[in-house]
Amino acid sequence: MRKDKTMKKSTFxxxxxxxxxxxxxxxxxxxxxxxxxxxxxxxxxxxLYGYAYTIYLFxxxxxxxxxxxxxxxxxxxxxxxxxxxxxxxxFLIGKRIALLLGFVCFLIILLFAPFLARGILGNVTGGNxxxxxxxxxxxxxxxxxxxxxxxxxxxxxEGHRFMSPSSIxxxxxxMLRVFVIIFGSYFTLKTLKLSLSFSVSIALFGATIGAVGSxxxxxxxxxxNKKKFNEKIRNINEPIVSDKAIFKKIIIYAIPFIMIDIFxxxxxxxxxxxxxxxxxxxxxxxxxxxxxxxxMLSTWSAKFNMIIMSITTGxxxxxxxxxxxxxxxxxxxxxxxxxxxxxxxxxxxxxPMTLGISFLAKPIWMLFYGESIYGxxxxxxxxxxxxxxxxxxxxxxxxxxxxxxxxxxxxxMVGVIIKLILNVNxxxxxxxxxxxxxxxxxxxxxxxxxxxFVISLIILRKKYNISFDGVIKNFIEIMCAxxxxxxxxxxxxxxxxxxxxxxxxxxxxxxxxxxxxxxxYFIYSLKTKTIKNIFGNKLFKKKK
Numbered sequence: 001m002r003k004d005k006t007m008k009k010s011t012f013x014x015x016x017x018x019x020x021x022x023x024x025x026x027x028x029x030x031x032x033x034x035x036x037x038x039x040x041x042x043x044x045x046x047x048l049y050g051y052a053y054t055i056y057l058f059x060x061x062x063x064x065x066x067x068x069x070x071x072x073x074x075x076x077x078x079x080x081x082x083x084x085x086x087x088x089x090x091f092l093i094g095k096r097i098a099l100l101l102g103f104v105c106f107l108i109i110l111l112f113a114p115f116l117a118r119g120i121l122g123n124v125t126g127g128n129x130x131x132x133x134x135x136x137x138x139x140x141x142x143x144x145x146x147x148x149x150x151x152x153x154x155x156x157x158e159g160h161r162f163m164s165p166s167s168i169x170x171x172x173x174x175m176l177r178v179f180v181i182i183f184g185s186y187f188t189l190k191t192l193k194l195s196l197s198f199s200v201s202i203a204l205f206g207a208t209i210g211a212v213g214s215x216x217x218x219x220x221x222x223x224x225n226k227k228k229f230n231e232k233i234r235n236i237n238e239p240i241v242s243d244k245a246i247f248k249k250i251i252i253y254a255i256p257f258i259m260i261d262i263f264x265x266x267x268x269x270x271x272x273x274x275x276x277x278x279x280x281x282x283x284x285x286x287x288x289x290x291x292x293x294x295x296m297l298s299t300w301s302a303k304f305n306m307i308i309m310s311i312t313t314g315x316x317x318x319x320x321x322x323x324x325x326x327x328x329x330x331x332x333x334x335x336x337x338x339x340x341x342x343x344x345x346x347x348x349x350x351x352p353m354t355l356g357i358s359f360l361a362k363p364i365w366m367l368f369y370g371e372s373i374y375g376x377x378x379x380x381x382x383x384x385x386x387x388x389x390x391x392x393x394x395x396x397x398x399x400x401x402x403x404x405x406x407x408x409x410x411x412x413m414v415g416v417i418i419k420l421i422l423n424v425n426x427x428x429x430x431x432x433x434x435x436x437x438x439x440x441x442x443x444x445x446x447x448x449x450x451x452x453f454v455i456s457l458i459i460l461r462k463k464y465n466i467s468f469d470g471v472i473k474n475f476i477e478i479m480c481a482x483x484x485x486x487x488x489x490x491x492x493x494x495x496x497x498x499x500x501x502x503x504x505x506x507x508x509x510x511x512x513x514x515x516x517x518x519x520x521y522f523i524y525s526l527k528t529k530t531i532k533n534i535f536g537n538k539l540f541k542k543k544k
Contacts, residue, residue, distance in 0.1 A: 035369075037185060038300065041196060041199060048196070048197065051120055051298075052133070053140065054298060056140040056144070057261075058265040058268075058269065059141070059144055060147055061265050067155065067250070068154050070155070070250050071091065071159060072154075073401070074087075074253060083238050084230070084238065089246055093250060094152045102144050102148040103145065109137060109144065117134040121133060132196070139204050140205075140207060142208045145208075150173075153169075160229060165221045168217070169214040172213055177206040178206070180205060184203055256408050260400065264393070267415075267416070270420055271294070272294070274424055274441075275293065275297065276291055278423070282424070283427060296379075296382075297438070297441065297442075300368075305382065305389070308353055309390045311346055340466065343395070343471050347471070354384060356513075358380045358381070359486055359513075360510055361380035363498060363509045370503065371501075378442075384442075385445050385446055385449070388450050392453040395411075395460065418451060419448035422447060426439075426444050427441060474533055481530065485517045485524075492513065496513075
């Protein structure tokens with residue numbers, strides 16, 4: 001009988017790499033499609049897509065963001081304790097909760113879409129209409145019916161440390177979504193000559209199609225591997241755990257995760273309700289220009305932020321079940337090691353990636369979206385939001401795993417309050433200083449996430465005695481390697497052009513500079529033993 005190689009349990013480091021790889025691949029797919037998609041729907045379509053997707057992310061946070069991580073944590077706990085029956089019932093109860101929340105959120109979106117559309121546009125005219133925004137919001141709402149259930153299945157696999165199927169499901173979801181986005185939008189707008197709002201709606205419906213395909217894959221995978229899920233790692237007299245107790249545990253574990261995503265959505269909501277109006281009122285932007293900038297922030301530049309954030313997501317997905325096991329067994333040294341190692345891995349990959357994308361912002365933007373007055377400027381600075389969102393999410397999620405919900409709430413609230421207070425004020429300030437006014441919006445986000453991140457580090461250090469001494473040492477080496485990389489790339493631009501008006505030629509420019517940057521960064525990291533310090537000795541041991 002043929003063995004299923006994708007159903008092997010993963011260690012923390014291996015799990016982090018597997019999940020990160022799957023997420024990165026899906027995000028790369030999510031970036032590649034924007035080249036044809038942008039050429040089809042343009043800047044107005046980008047803003048329209050951004051309005052709907054921001055609403056979708058908020059309701060997805062309510063219905064499903066916390067539940068898969070909560071299920072993963074609970075499954076890991078019960079598996080460690082040997083509570084097989086409680087583990088299976090937790091999965092069933094989680095599915096019921098997800099279906100109910102998804103249906104309720106879908107109804108809310110369906111009924112209140114016109115109200116949300118009017119709130120987004122206000123009295124601003126000359127761009128997308130209330131009817132256009134209402135339509136796209138209602139269409140994206142259909143994905144809420146299936147995504148929560150899909151997330152439960154992912155949490156179930158991850159809780160058992162079967163990371164590969166969950167990662168593959170994300171790639172499947174993204175492939176189906178991208179197919180519908182590209183071909184659906186082109187066919188409806190260019191072939192059938194239908195409206196822009198209808199074309200964007202078809203593209204948004206790709207999220208629903210992708211979720212259905214991904215769910216079917218995991219469902220079939222679970223059925224085929226039933227024996228592996230039913231394996232008992234401990235033979236004990238399992239105590240009776242009531243459905244009420246399991247339900248309560250799911251809610252208690254899910255709420256902080258949901259809060260994290262909702263508060264992150266608040267950043268997008270603040271932008272959605274203030275960027276266009278603020279740029280028009282205080283920085284003398286035309287409505288069409290302001291909507292174009294908002295589309296760049298919410299849709300086009302955000303795609304590259306997803307690549308940076310995917311590193312963090314992959315590490316977190318692997319960290320939660322592993323950290324939960326260490327907490328249950330009360331292994332303080334192991335807890336500290338895993339938290340520090342997580343932060344080291346995130347910093348090692350995200351810092352050079354962020355600096356590299358910022359440096360190559362002009363050729364990247366030209367390749368994906370063509371000529372733009374604001375695009376490269378937005379991307380070169382906005383990419384740093386991805387870095388700080390990732391760091392913030394990792395540490396706040398760690399606090400949640402340690403069940404310090406008060407600390408989680410403090411970190412979340414402080415960041416959002418800073419963003420709310422500074423958003424419009426920094427638009428005005430940057431405009432007065434003759435800097436791009438939209439840099440104020442980006443700066444407000446960076447400050448909010450950064451301060452929340454610092455607060456979480458202080459709490460982990462003082463309250464839980466987590467040592468970050470090794471992290472600080474590695475961070476210095478990572479920064480040195482990254483800055484050396486940028487200096488060499490900067491000097492290279494005097495020999496090899498950094499930008500071309502030929503869209504295709506920019507591919508070779510990006511590949512050339514990326515390859516040189518990677519070589520410089522990894523050689524420095526090898527020479528200073530930074531890689532060895534972060535990933536351990538196993539990577540360097542030769543197989544006999």
